[in-house]
Amino acid sequence: MSADNEITYSVVVPVYGNEGSVESVTRRLEEIALQLEGRLEVVFVIDGSPDRSGLVLEKVLPGSTIDSQLVYHSRNFGSFAAIRTGLAVARGELIGVMAADLQEPPELMLSFFATMSTGDVDVVVGRRESRDDPAVSSFMSRTFWNLYRKWIEPEIPRGGVDVFGCTRDVARQLLALDESHSSLVGLLYWVGYRRAEVPYSRSRREQGKSGWTIHRRIRYLLDSVFSFTDLPISVLTGIGAGGMVLTVLASVIVFGGWLTDRISVSGYAPLMLTILLSTFSLLYGLGVVGSYVWRTYENSKGRPTSIVMESKVFNRAGA
Known part of the structure; x- marks a missing residue:
């Protein structure tokens, strides 16, 4: 892999309205770093967050036991734009992407990195086996991803893709596809490569409020339809x-x-x-x-x- 003084793993975390959870995310990633053989960095991308998420991280990261980057967008461009920014500045050879709300366990990164380290897999996605969400939210999510599977990408897991990992080469290819109003998940499947899935259980949100509104779901679905299918x-x-x-x-x-x-x-x-x-x-x-x-x-x-x-x-x- 890399030399001892180089970063081997990167975790990209888009941040919007996550003031109450970003410190916990940092602490749990610190624990994960102890179980890895190479150096880990975390890249937080503040996507025009209206709360104090950035200020909290500026206090926490200097004393953290892992390397980190803190990137500020000039305004809210959306989580997928924030992920692209994180992929562009990440220094690791293996990159994981997760949300800052802790609904997807950060420990998934260990499974992702271990799977990709074998050299047989280029992309790893989390396959949601269960979810501890309110009934209405769960129904909306299932409906959204069922339509996505039917109209756009039949190979996507039934619960959709909220967390994934990829090699630097895959990240480079994703960044080369500089498309507006597209779907990062759709592009992740469009580029191909060798994929694997890791099952997990989604937790209930404990801090903040989801910005994944009905309007954004519909807009994202339409962007995906017009970008990937006739x-x-x-x-x-x-x-x-x-x-x-x-x-x-x-x-x-x-x-x-x-x-x-x-x-x-x-x-x-x-x-x-x-x-x-x-x-x-x-x-x-x-x-x-x-x-x-x-x-x-x-x-x-x-x-x-x-x-x-x-x-x-x-x-x-x-x-």
């Missing part, structure tokens, strides 16, 4: 084909009624139905095509997915 275009094509068949049938019926003098107001009903159907189809089609065009336009701007405002590096205490 399903909307296929649906639009199907609607167009179905509408054409219905139009032909309606034409036959109208023509038959005209021949038998059964239509009192000539052309009124089929004309109205045709106008309604064609208007709806055109609006729907414009919306679908517009979504693809808008995302293409956003990517053509060349804007960065995030802006780093400040970064700090802390060497482990006593080093």
